[in-house]
Structure formats: structure tokens, C-alpha cells
Amino acid sequence: MKVLYYPGCSLKTVAESFERSAKLAMAALGVELVELERWNCCGTVSALTTDDLMHQLAPIRNLIRVQEAGEERLVTLCAMCYNTLKRADLWVAQHPEELAKINAFLDEEPDYRGKVRVLHLLELLRDELGFATVKERVVRPLTGLRVIPYYGCLLLRPREVGLDSAENPRILEDLIVALGAEPVDTPYKTQCCGSYHTTTHKEIVAKRAHAILSSAREHGGEVLISSCPLCSFNLDNRQRLVRELYDGFAPVPVLYFTELLGLALGLDPQAWISEQHYVDPRPLLEEHQLLKR
Amino acid sequence: METVRIYIMGKEYSVPAGLTVMKAMEYAGYKFIRGAGCRAGFCGACGTVYRKEDEYKLRFAVACQKLVEDGMYLVQLPFAPAPRASYDLEKIRPSDNVLLKFYPEIARCVACNTCTKSCPQEIQVMDYIQAALRGDIRRVAELSFDCIQCGLCSMRCPADIKHYHVAQLARRLYGKYLAPKAEHLAQRVAEIEQGKFNAELDRLTRMERKELTKLYEARQIEEGVGV
Ligand code: SF4
Ligand code: SF4
Ligand code: SF4
Ligand code: SF4
Ligand code: FES
Numbered sequence: 001m002k003v004l005y006y007p008g009c010s011l012k013t014v015a016e017s018f019e020r021s022a023k024l025a026m027a028a029l030g031v032e033l034v035e036l037e038r039w040n041c042c043g044t045v046s047a048l049t050t051d052d053l054m055h056q057l058a059p060i061r062n063l064i065r066v067q068e069a070g071e072e073r074l075v076t077l078c079a080m081c082y083n084t085l086k087r088a089d090l091w092v093a094q095h096p097e098e099l100a101k102i103n104a105f106l107d108e109e110p111d112y113r114g115k116v117r118v119l120h121l122l123e124l125l126r127d128e129l130g131f132a133t134v135k136e137r138v139v140r141p142l143t144g145l146r147v148i149p150y151y152g153c154l155l156l157r158p159r160e161v162g163l164d165s166a167e168n169p170r171i172l173e174d175l176i177v178a179l180g181a182e183p184v185d186t187p188y189k190t191q192c193c194g195s196y197h198t199t200t201h202k203e204i205v206a207k208r209a210h211a212i213l214s215s216a217r218e219h220g221g222e223v224l225i226s227s228c229p230l231c232s233f234n235l236d237n238r239q240r241l242v243r244e245l246y247d248g249f250a251p252v253p254v255l256y257f258t259e260l261l262g263l264a265l266g267l268d269p270q271a272w273i274s275e276q277h278y279v280d281p282r283p284l285l286e287e288h289q290l291l292k293r
Numbered sequence: 294m295e296t297v298r299i300y301i302m303g304k305e306y307s308v309p310a311g312l313t314v315m316k317a318m319e320y321a322g323y324k325f326i327r328g329a330g331c332r333a334g335f336c337g338a339c340g341t342v343y344r345k346e347d348e349y350k351l352r353f354a355v356a357c358q359k360l361v362e363d364g365m366y367l368v369q370l371p372f373a374p375a376p377r378a379s380y381d382l383e384k385i386r387p388s389d390n391v392l393l394k395f396y397p398e399i400a401r402c403v404a405c406n407t408c409t410k411s412c413p414q415e416i417q418v419m420d421y422i423q424a425a426l427r428g429d430i431r432r433v434a435e436l437s438f439d440c441i442q443c444g445l446c447s448m449r450c451p452a453d454i455k456h457y458h459v460a461q462l463a464r465r466l467y468g469k470y471l472a473p474k475a476e477h478l479a480q481r482v483a484e485i486e487q488g489k490f491n492a493e494l495d496r497l498t499r500m501e502r503k504e505l506t507k508l509y510e511a512r513q514i515e516e517g518v519g520v
Binding site: 013038040043 | 390403404406410417420
């Protein structure tokens with residue numbers, strides 16, 4: 001199966017391991033992720049404001065590219081891209097007059113007809129391939145690995161956009177179980193990581209990261225998985241500051257869910273693991289004998 | 294003689310059809326002290342903005358290439374106030390964020406595509422800014438290859454991006470660090486430095502003009518290469 005996907009800026013820069021692992025893992029599952037041609041930034045920062053047509057141009061233009069490719073669905077990896085693109089799509093569906101204005105402004109493009117479905121890769125795994133199939137394809141069950149699923153905000157909220165229950169999601173848990181690992185439940189899994197405060201108020205993010213990660217440790221978690229480059233940055237790279245501010249903090253490695261998937265499918269993590277991780281996940285993977293094929 | 298009506302900064306003139314905007318302005322009595330260079334569509338000095346009487350859209354061209362049309366309202370934009378960042382190419386590297394570092398305003402792009410619509414070279418300007426944003430220096434260099442630095446894009450961008458300077462930095466970085474090195478060039482430079490062609494050059498500099506002309510006319514010409 002070939003699926004058109006939208007990478008987003010972060011995956012091309014600070015989150016390379018996310019994209020590489022996703023592509024390899026999905027290839028191992030028989031799914032070829034084909035990158036959308038001529039995509040632009042999903043427009044996340046500006047698209048968060050309302051009643052601001054100019055800032056809907058970026059997401060809508062990407063959806064027009066999907067139309068041009070003759071496809072009706074687009075898969076994203078980054079939770080924020082998912083949220084931004086899907087929200088813009090829902091917004092124009094509910095605001096036909098605004099869509100007409102946007103289409104009139106984008107006179108160099110064909111009109112957006114509102115027929116594109118934006119999916120997150122997790123939805124593709126759950127609803128199209130099915131976790132049962134994923135489980136069958138696991139060649140190296142991650143037995144004994146205690147994994148903290150971290151949702152953050154953007155996979156689940158607002159409700160119309162969310163891919164699972166906003167209160168009690170289980171899609172990541174179900175994936176973790178399918179991969180043979182053990183999900184660790186914590187009360188912080190759907191709480192915010194501090195998001196863009198990371199650029200101006202690093203301490204707020206460090207506080208959030210400390211709360212989320214310490215709770216995860218207390219519940220016996222060894223590694224946290226995320227689906228968002230910003231969450232990952234905040235929970236992983238900000239641990240440097242957390243260590244400075246909070247005595248006795250024990251670091252927790254942070255992986256993209258696709259990295260876990262790749263490991264369970266028996267792929268060699270050297271193909272994607274990058275120096276972009278602040279807390280090196282390799283010792284833990286070594287301990288569980290997951291580094292060698 | 295067939296004539297067309299054009300408006301130069303609001304004043305009506307009747308000029309011969311078939312002239313370029315630049316020639317038509319000279320015909321009307323304007324003298325170009327600045328705002329003209331190569332007169333061949335390469336230097337980007339002669340940016341022109343115009344609107345047709347019956348159209349709501351602004352259009353963009355280079356004056357030395359665009360032919361006059363009836364009912365054109367014209368103005369020249371010979372210069373774009375878009376300062377170039379200062380950098381030392383020897384000291385910077387083609388990293389993911391180097392373009393963003395020198396031109397942080399590229400992060401303000403809202404993907405409106407206005408820049409692309411104002412480019413007389415028909416470059417995918419927005420696409421190269423988007424490539425710059427994600428650190429793809431090679432793609433910026435490729436997409437912007439035909440940029441003549443007229444600056445029209447930068448006069449239109451709602452995000453105040455200095456597109457052509459961003460692109461120039463990308464092409465410089467690409468040329469210096471990323472493009473495959475031409476081995477034959479390095480070889481030839483070494484040969485020149487070793488003095489392999491000194492004798493030949495000396496012979497040419499001492500040659501009579503007539504003899505030189507004869508030699509030039511008899512030179513080997515590659516097929517299909519025009520002058
Ligand atoms: S959400 Fe982030 S990674 Fe995704 S396109 Fe937007 S800025 Fe880039
Ligand atoms: S990219 Fe901008 S500066 Fe370059 S030719 Fe096009 S409009 Fe002119
Ligand atoms: S005009 Fe400016 S904001 Fe609009 S697409 Fe071009 S670079 Fe982006
Ligand atoms: S589109 Fe034109 S009129 Fe409207 S806000 Fe922008 S610059 Fe002003
Ligand atoms: S004068 Fe050089 S491009 Fe027109």
C-alpha cells in the first residue's frame with residue numbers, strides 16, 4: 001500500500017529519527033509512505049488564531065496539493081501538523097463563505113473542494129492495518145519494556161479533531177501492547193508539555209517536564225513515547241534544565257512511537273537513531289537487548 | 294504607425310506598438326540614469342509594476358523585456374530597500390538553521406504565494422522560501438537559480454521577507470559546501486598555476502592584430518553553441 005504523507009518542517013530538521021523510523025517501520029509493514037510534493041509548513045503558529053483568513057492559506061494550500069496528487073487522504077506524523085491540517089479542514093467545512101474567499105484569493109490554485117481526509121499515522125495503524133496485524137508482524141516483541149505513552153494536547157483536543165477519547169485515550173497503549181511491551185499509566189499522559197513556552201519561558205517547560213517524567217518514573221516507566229517533535233523536544237532536550245533545577249532527577253529517554261514500532265519489527269535502530277536525542281536511549285535498548293538485530 | 298496608449302506614473306502617452314516598456318519610456322522622453330543595466334533581462338535593474346485599465350490585478354515585469362500594451366498604467370521600481378545580512382561565508386556552515394539565523398523573518402511566511410505571483414522570472418518563490426524554512430539549501434539554490442534580484446517579490450511580501458537575499462545566501466552555501474566539486478576545473482587551475490599555458494599566452498599577447506583576428510576566425514566552434 002502506498003500512502004501520501006505530510007512530513008512537516010520539524011521532521012526535516014530536529015526530528016529526523018521520527019521520519020526515518022516511520023518510513024522504515026511502515027515499509028516493513030508493507031506501507032510505502034510517499035512524501036507530498038511541494039508541501040509548505042502546516043502553518044501551525046498562525047493557524048491557531050481565528051477569523052484570520054490569511055493564516056488559513058498555508059494548511060489549505062497543502063490540502064489542495066493532496067487534491068492535485070489525485071488522493072483523498074493525507075497521513076501526518078507530527079501531532080501538531082495533524083491538528084493544524086485537520087482543524088483547518090474542519091473549519092472550512094463549517095465556514096463555506098470563508099472557504100469561498102480563500103479559494104478566490106488562491107486564484108493560482110484549483111479550488112479546494114473539501115474532500116481530503118487528514119489522518120494521523122496512528123489512525124492508519126489502528127483503523128486500516130489494525131493493531132492485530134501489527135502484532136502478527138512483530139518479530140522482536142519488546143517483552144518487559146515498560147513504556148509511558150504520552151499524548152500531550154494535540155492528538156486529542158479539540159474533541160472534533162482528536163483521534164481518541166480526550167479523557168481516557170488508549171490508542172498508544174494498544175500499540176504498546178501490540179508490540180509486546182508494557183504500557184505504564186500515569187495521570188500526566190494527556191497534560192500539556194508547555195508547548196511554545198519553550199522559546200520564552202524555559203522554566204515553565206522544565207517544570208512540566210519534571211512533573212510528567214517524575215510521575216512516569218514513579219509508576220515504573222523506563223521510556224516515554226511521543227508523536228510530536230515539540231513535545232519530544234520539551235520532554236527530552238529540556239531535561240538538561242530539569243537536572244539543573246531539580247535535585248535527584250533521573251533522566252528518562254524519549255522516543256517517537258515509530259522508533260518503538262521499528263524496534264519491534266526487528267529493524268536496526270542504527271538506521272534512524274540520531275544525535276538529536278538528549279537522553280541517549282541506547283543504554284536502555286542495550287539492557288533490553290534491542291540494539292542488535 | 295500603430296500606437297498604443299500607456300500611462301507613465303499617471304500621465305498618458307501615445308507610443309509606437311512593439312516597443313519594450315523601457316524603449317517606450319525613452320520614446321516618451323524619460324532618460325534612464327538608474328533603473329537600467331543590461332537591457333537584456335539579466336540584471337534585474339528595471340523592475341516594473343503595472344495594471345491594465347480593465348484588470349483588477351497588479352502585474353510585474355522587467356521593463357527591458359516587456360512589450361507595451363494598450364491601457365497599461367506603469368511605474369518603475371528600480372530598487373528594493375531590502376538590506377542584506379552580513380556574514381562571512383568562510384565562517385558559516387550549511388546547517389539546517391543557517392538561513393533562518395540570518396533571515397529570521399522567513400518563519401513569518403503564511404504561504405500566501407504573493408511573491409511567486411510577482412516574480413517576472415516565473416520562479417516558485419514561495420516554494421524556495423518554504424525550502425529555506427526547513428533548511429533545504431540545495432532546493433533553495435535550485436529553485437532560485439534564475440533569480441535576477443529585481444526585488445519585486447520583497448516589495449509585496451506581507452511577511453517582509455527579503456527573498457532574493459535568502460536565495461543568494463543559499464546559492465553561495467550550496468556552491469561552496471554542497472555542490473559536487475568539478476574535478477576538471479581543479480585540474481585545469483593546477484595546470485595554469487604550474488605555468489602550462491604561459492608560453493601560449495605570451496605568444497598571443499605578442500601577436501599582431503591581423504594575425505590574431507585570423508586565428509580567432511579559424512577557432513574551433515562547438516556545434517550548437519550560439520554567440
Ligand atoms: S507543526 Fe511543526 S513540524 Fe509540523 S509543519 Fe508545522 S511547524 Fe512544521
Ligand atoms: S525571486 Fe524575487 S528578486 Fe528574484 S527574480 Fe523573482 S521577483 Fe525578482
Ligand atoms: S509573499 Fe511572503 S508570506 Fe507570502 S508566500 Fe511569499 S514569502 Fe510567504
Ligand atoms: S489584503 Fe490588502 S487590504 Fe487586506 S489587509 Fe492585506 S494589505 Fe490590507
Ligand atoms: S535592464 Fe537588466 S533586466 Fe532589464
